[in-house]
Amino acid sequence: MDWIAAARAGNPRAVARLITQVENDAASAPGIVRALYADTGRAHVVGITGPPGSGKSSLVNELAKRFRQHDRRVGIVAVDPSSPFTGGALLGDRVRMRDLAGDTGIFVRSMASRGSLGGLARSTAAAVKVLDAAGYDLILIETVGAGQAEVDIATAAHTVVVLEAPGMGDDVQSIKAGILEIADILVVNKADRPGASRAAKSLEMMLHLGLETDTASDRAHHGADAAPSPADDGRLPAAGWATPVLQTVATTGEGMAALADAIERHAAHLTATGQRAIRDWERSRDEVEHLLRDLFMDQLRAAVPATERTRLIADVAERRLDPYSAAERLFASASDTFKRER
Amino acid sequence: MDWIAAARAGNPRAVARLITQVENDAASAPGIVRALYADTGRAHVVGITGPPGSGKSSLVNELAKRFRQHDRRVGIVAVDPSSPFTGGALLGDRVRMRDLAGDTGIFVRSMASRGSLGGLARSTAAAVKVLDAAGYDLILIETVGAGQAEVDIATAAHTVVVLEAPGMGDDVQSIKAGILEIADILVVNKADRPGASRAAKSLEMMLHLGLETDTASDRAHHGADAAPSPADDGRLPAAGWATPVLQTVATTGEGMAALADAIERHAAHLTATGQRAIRDWERSRDEVEHLLRDLFMDQLRAAVPATERTRLIADVAERRLDPYSAAERLFASASDTFKRER
Numbered sequence: 043m044d045w046i047a048a049a050r051a052g053n054p055r056a057v058a059r060l061i062t063q064v065e066n067d068a069a070s071a072p073g074i075v076r077a078l079y080a081d082t083g084r085a086h087v088v089g090i091t092g093p094p095g096s097g098k099s100s101l102v103n104e105l106a107k108r109f110r111q112h113d114r115r116v117g118i119v120a121v122d123p124s125s126p127f128t129g130g131a132l133l134g135d136r137v138r139m140r141d142l143a144g145d146t147g148i149f150v151r152s153m154a155s156r157g158s159l160g161g162l163a164r165s166t167a168a169a170v171k172v173l174d175a176a177g178y179d180l181i182l183i184e185t186v187g188a189g190q191a192e193v194d195i196a197t198a199a200h201t202v203v204v205l206e207a208p209g210m211g212d213d214v215q216s217i218k219a220g221i222l223e224i225a226d227i228l229v230v231n232k233a234d235r236p237g238a239s240r241a242a243k244s245l246e247m248m249l250h251l252g253l254e255t256d257t258a259s260d261r262a263h264h265g266a267d268a269a270p271s272p273a274d275d276g277r278l279p280a281a282g283w284a285t286p287v288l289q290t291v292a293t294t295g296e297g298m299a300a301l302a303d304a305i306e307r308h309a310a311h312l313t314a315t316g317q318r319a320i321r322d323w324e325r326s327r328d329e330v331e332h333l334l335r336d337l338f339m340d341q342l343r344a345a346v347p348a349t350e351r352t353r354l355i356a357d358v359a360e361r362r363l364d365p366y367s368a369a370e371r372l373f374a375s376a377s378d379t380f381k382r383e384r
Numbered sequence: 385m386d387w388i389a390a391a392r393a394g395n396p397r398a399v400a401r402l403i404t405q406v407e408n409d410a411a412s413a414p415g416i417v418r419a420l421y422a423d424t425g426r427a428h429v430v431g432i433t434g435p436p437g438s439g440k441s442s443l444v445n446e447l448a449k450r451f452r453q454h455d456r457r458v459g460i461v462a463v464d465p466s467s468p469f470t471g472g473a474l475l476g477d478r479v480r481m482r483d484l485a486g487d488t489g490i491f492v493r494s495m496a497s498r499g500s501l502g503g504l505a506r507s508t509a510a511a512v513k514v515l516d517a518a519g520y521d522l523i524l525i526e527t528v529g530a531g532q533a534e535v536d537i538a539t540a541a542h543t544v545v546v547l548e549a550p551g552m553g554d555d556v557q558s559i560k561a562g563i564l565e566i567a568d569i570l571v572v573n574k575a576d577r578p579g580a581s582r583a584a585k586s587l588e589m590m591l592h593l594g595l596e597t598d599t600a601s602d603r604a605h606h607g608a609d610a611a612p613s614p615a616d617d618g619r620l621p622a623a624g625w626a627t628p629v630l631q632t633v634a635t636t637g638e639g640m641a642a643l644a645d646a647i648e649r650h651a652a653h654l655t656a657t658g659q660r661a662i663r664d665w666e667r668s669r670d671e672v673e674h675l676l677r678d679l680f681m682d683q684l685r686a687a688v689p690a691t692e693r694t695r696l697i698a699d700v701a702e703r704r705l706d707p708y709s710a711a712e713r714l715f716a717s718a719s720d721t722f723k724r725e726r
Contacts, residue, residue, distance in 0.1 A: 072708050079706035319701070326700040326707065331681065333711035338680045339673065341715070358668040359661070364421035365668065366414050369675035373683070377722040 046077045052177045054149055061151055064168040068161060071168045081175035083322065085117070086309045089195035091185045092205025097231045101205065101292035101301075102184045106148050108302040109180050113147075117173035117181040120152040121166050121195075149178060163194045167329075170198060196224040197328055200321060201308045203227045203301075206245065208237035222248055225285055227304050233289035233297065245287050283311055345379035346372060388419045394457075394519045396491055403493055406510040410503060413510045420517035425664065427459070427516040428651045431537035433527045434547025439573045443547065443634035443643075444526045448490050450644040451522050455489075459515035459523040462494040463508050463537075491520060505536045509671075512540060538566040539670055542663060543650045545569045545643075548587065550579035564590055567627055569646050575631035575639065587629050625653055687721035688714060 048056035064071045090105075092098050099120070106116045153166055166183065173181050185195050196202050204225035222228075228249070230242045286304055290297035312318035343351075354372060357363035390398035406413045432447075434440050441462070448458045495508055508525065515523050527537050538544050546567035564570075570591070572584045628646055632639035654660035685693075696714060699705035 076706045076708055080703050083703045323697060323701040326710075327697045329707045330697055330700055330710045330714065333707055334684065334714055335677045335681065337711050337715050339677065342676065355665060355669045355672055358672060359665040361422050361425045364418045365671045365675055366418055368668075368672045369679050372672065372676055373679050377719075380719040380722055 046074070049172060049176050050078065050081055054146060054176075057149060057172055057176045058151070060172045061153075061165075061169045064172070065153060065165045068164060071164065075168055075171055078171055078175035082171050083174065085170075085174040085178055085181045086201070086305075087170060087174075087181045087183065087199045088305055089183045089185065089199030089202045090205065091195060091202070092207075092229075092231070094186055096205040096207040097292050098184050098186070098205055101229070101231055101290065101298075102182050104292045104295060104298045105182065105302060105305075108298055110145060110147055114179040115147045115149075115177060117149045117170075117176075117178035118151065118184065119166060119169050119173070119181065120150070120184040121162065122152065122154050122186050149173060149176075163198075166195075167198055197325055200312055200318060201226045201305055203229060203305070205229050205231050206241055207232040208235045208241045226283065226308050227301070228285060228287045229301060230287070230289045231292055234291045234294075238289055242287050242289055249285055249287070281317070282315060283308065341380070342372065342376045345376045350375065388416070391514060391518050392420065392423055396488060396518075399491060399514055399518045400493070402514045403495075403507075403511045406514070407495060407507045410506060413506065417510055417513055420513055423517035424513050425516065427512075427520055427523045428543070428647075429512060429516075429523045429525065429541045430647055431525045431527070431541030431544045432547065433537060433544070434549075434571075434573070436528055438547040438549040439634050440526050440528070440547055443571070443573055443632065443640075444524050446634045446637060446640045447524065447644060447647075450640055452487060452489055456521040457489045457491075457519060459491045459512075459518075459520035460493065460526065461508060461511050461515070461523065462492070462526045463504065464494065464496050464528050491515060491518075505540075508537075509540055539667055542654055542660060543568045543647055545571060545647070547571050547573050548583055549574040550577045550583045568625065568650050569643070570627060570629045571643060572629070572631045573634055576633045576636070580631055584629050584631055591627055591629070623659070624657060625650065683722070684714065684718040687718045692717065 043056075045056045045059050049060050060074055064074060090098060090102055102118060102120070106118060109116050151169060153162065153169065170181055170183065183195050183199060202224050204222070204227070206229070208230060222245075228245050230238050230245070232238070233242075288297055288301055288304060290301055292298065309318075312321065351372065354363065354368045358365050358368045385398075387398045387401050391402050402416055406416060432440060432444055444460060444462070448460060451458050493511060495504065495511065512523055512525065525537050525541060544566050546564070546569070548571070550572065564587075570587050572580050572587070574580070575584075630639055630643055630646060632643055634640065651660075654663065693714065696705065696710045700707050700710045
């Protein structure tokens with residue numbers, strides 16, 4: 043069977059098989075992505091993130107059902123960056139997702155980290171491309187926790203939804219580094235609990251403060267940074283979009299229509315203002331840059347003998363040579379080889 | 385005044401000035417690191433991490449005082465990756481650190497992210513090198529939160545201490561992705577609160593499970609990964625070291641002597657087994673690789689006209705070209721230029 047052709051035709055078994063392949067064997071991703079890439083770029087990708095206990099899975103399930111009512115095909119990628127032996131949440135997700143499984147217009151897939159966050163980010167990105175090429179209209183990426191993984195989903199998603207729940211510790215500290223800045227929509231879930239309005243107010247206040255102080259200092263810092271790595275590229279909120287703060291109770295459906303509507307409005311806003319094209323361009327730039335860096339390291343490893351690399355690194359470890367000079371020497375050595383080969 | 389020479393002689397004003405310089409202007413770091421690098425490598429670097437509310441700052445203060453009693457010079461770098469407008473914790477740290485300020489054997493510095501996690505990691509690494517060259521025997525890096533920032537400190541630290549406090553939500557989920565794996569010492573702080581023994585037990589259980597299932601699957605995954613980026617390189621726990629789970633009450637000093645002792649024992653263990661040299665070697669390798677990747681991107685930007693880069697990325701964004709092929713073409717184009725130049 044030609045799994046690529048079958049996936050492109052929307053066959054869920056082929057989609058599942060290709061995603062398993064990229065998850066189990068990173069080396070298979072390039073071939074699959076190359077083959078499917080021309081068919082991608084149609085789906086609207088939504089990242090949904092929030093701390094454990096904020097009710098992400100229920101909310102994602104409810105959201106998927108709402109979109110199904112409007113006849114949209116929905117792909118769900120539930121990403122769990124916990125280590126293998128703390129993977130309880132993952133199993134929980136699978137059980138909860140079961141009530142969606144009868145509907146062929148919904149595809150659900152959980153992905154665990156197996157110890158490498160970078161590997162997880164790559165296999166998630168590849169899974170999204172497979173779903174996109176298979177014709178799913180909306181792709182919901184659900185991530186647990188708060189940290190770099192959430193910043194990473196922002197670069198993979200068109201719309202980022204950040205969840206909170208009332209009474210999850212300090213109102214302010216529960217929103218972690220860079221998370222508020224990447225939100226296109228903020229949601230206080232479990233809004234039937236005490237403290238929901240206060241949590242929503244505090245988020246609105248933080249948003250307001252952020253709009254005043256954030257952008258200028260970010261820009262200044264980036265300007266000073268000679269060679270920012272792609273991960274540093276903080277995505278700015280969409281211009282002309284006022285980040286809404288919504289309250290939901292996913293388990294009863296309260297506020298879910300408003301959330302689905304906000305996502306559709308954000309998608310329309312991105313398209314109407316040309317910002318969707320800009321985000322696609324930025325994502326492509328970051329992806330190509332990542333691949334280039336990896337390609338260069340591969341070529342360098344092939345070009346410079348391991349003995350030379352090991353010796354230079356030992357010089358750095360034993361403080362005979364500083365790391366900048368070592369990098370320069372290795373680079374010069376590699377470029378020489380590129381030259382001789384041609 | 386020659387600030388480099390003064391810092392090398394241990395002058396705290398020079399140390400403060402150089403750290404401010406690397407924090408404010410990333411471009412100044414290479415010059416400073418090159419000048420000081422030969423004098424680094426003597427300090428023992430301890431990373432201390434845990435969620436907000438686990439009492440990190442009090443614990444770090446107490447720890448610094450213990451080490452001072454043994455006449456060790458202590459540098460503290462308190463890293464706050466929160467965004468600028470949620471920087472309350474940072475100010476709190478500064479206030480709490482004030483009671484250490486009279487002692488010239490202790491140097492305290494808070495560092496905030498200003499919007500770029502990658503930039504923060506780089507300036508923290510440079511600050512550690514400045515303190516190391518200035519003769520501080522122990523350097524304590526304190527980081528808030530749980531996520532990539534914590535994994536990053538592991539590569540900067542010889543000993544990683546992970547803090548928990550009783551009753552911080554789910555016992556299991558409060559230890560985030562990859563955090564348990566990087567811990568050399570686990571601490572349940574605020575151990576006078578209810579649930580402390582249960583939290584310690586649950587950590588011990590997780591450690592035990594981890595030892596059985598962790599390494600094999602990690603290794604398998606890494607093996608399949610053709611070109612792991614440095615961030616993927618999960619540091620394995622020191623062989624022959626049984627990660628202790630300690631209980632402390634930093635505010636009363638309870639258990640603090642045992643913690644200071646565990647850190648000294650871990651340092652001695654690393655040295656005695658040759659693992660300190662291995663960790664230094666790995667850190668040097670990662671640092672050189674990071675610098676090499678940045679250097680390559682700089683050279684590529686100089687070698688390939690912006691119009692060509694922009695056109696290729698637009699081709700990717702508009703799905704005329706897949707990202708792997710774009711990376712290959714850019715790489716070929718850059719290598720050609722390297723060739724012509726020589």
